[in-house]
Amino acid sequence: xxxxxxxxxxxxxxxxxxxxxxxxxxxxxxxxxxxxxxxxxxxxxxxxxxxxxxxxxxxxxxxxxxxxxxxxxx
Ligand SMILES: [Zn+2]
Numbered sequence: 001x002x003x004x005x006x007x008x009x010x011x012x013x014x015x016x017x018x019x020x021x022x023x024x025x026x027x028x029x030x031x032x033x034x035x036x037x038x039x040x041x042x043x044x045x046x047x048x049x050x051x052x053x054x055x056x057x058x059x060x061x062x063x064x065x066x067x068x069x070x071x072x073x074x
Contacts, residue, residue: 006035008046013037014038015035016037016038018034020033021033021034
């Protein structure tokens with residue numbers, strides 16, 4: 001295993017190993033290790049920002065796949 005630096009995007013502190021997630025891709029299970037900021041408050045903010053970003057992305061893809069009904073302008 002190689003060591004990678006993975007600094008926090010907010011404070012630049014070296015991230016620590018956090019939760020381990022298992023995601024199912026096809027018939028395989030993939031282990032996903034989450035790295036979190038050692039500063040709890042900072043990590044909270046980072047997560048909130050990330051969630052907001054994801055939401056925006058999701059909203060965009062939703063808009064692309066499901067066109068909103070056209071409003072009659074007259
Ligand atoms: Zn941080």
